[in-house]
Amino acid sequence: MSAQAILDLSDRRTARRPGARRALKRPVTPLTRNALIADYLAICGLDPEVETLRAPAEPATFAIGEETVEHVADFEVVRDGQSFLVDVVTDEDLQTHPLRAAAIHGISSLDGRAFIFETAATIRAEPRFTTVRLIMACKRTPVTAGDRVRVLHQLDEVGAMRLVDCASAVMNTQDGVAAVLALACEGLIAVDISRPVLPETQVRRRRLPYTDPFSF
Structure with a gap:
């Protein structure tokens, strides 16, 4: 390629730059x-x-x-x-x-x-906000009667446990952690929501289940 052809190609590329597409920012949805x-x-x-x-x-x-x-x-x-x-x-x-x-x-x-x-x-302060979201995402996880009894009995016997150890009592649900957190959504298990969800997250039996103020 000749020197003039290279210069011509460079000019064409430069001319296209101002028209290059820019990533459009999505409008922020107002927080209601x-x-x-x-x-x-x-x-x-x-x-x-x-x-x-x-x-x-x-x-x-x-x-x-x-x-x-x-x-x-x-x-x-x-x-x-x-x-x-x-x-x-x-x-x-x-x-x-x-x-x-x-x-x-x-x-x-x-x-x-x-x-x-x-x-x-x-x-929406972190890490609590993300932890609550992760736990609530497990709300609809079905927990069989057997798994429910085993998990709660284990906590009654031992007291506070690591989340990963408590989940090991789950036998009929593919995701044992989700099953334990589903019971937390029911107000049966207490989880420290001030910290991230980790294997060592402490869980224990909740003696006074929370009652929905709207009676849904």
Whole structure:
């Protein structure tokens, strides 16, 4: 190939560069309040420290300066015998919430119930968010009566166990880990959701099964 032909080819390639296709960024789907509520309920269902959850909460009155404000929170959560009022809000809703300014420094209703916000930042914090998603993905895994009894009996006898060891008691389900985590979704087994799902993840029997606040 001649030198002129090489130069001509180089010019043609250069001319095509401005028209090269660029990867298009997919638009980010807005995070809705309903999505956050669904995630929050999944966390409560798997958190062994949550004793009960009521939706909506009983009406509460707050003293803000010289005024009193009545508010019905989304949820009333009982942890270790202590009640908390919880509102699940998007970042946009938080800006206009009537209790936002007071809650920055901590606020409780006149009857002593502490009020807190749950936002995208708190609900979807890692590694808990991914751990909850992985566990909930096993919710529909069928667990036979035999496997159910063996797993729960093993935990009754031994107490806390590693997830990989507990899954070894499963005989009739192809994925033993999924079977154990399915029982966690039922509120029968407690899993530490604050850490990633690993072979050494600790599981134990949950004495007080969590009750769905909506009675689904």
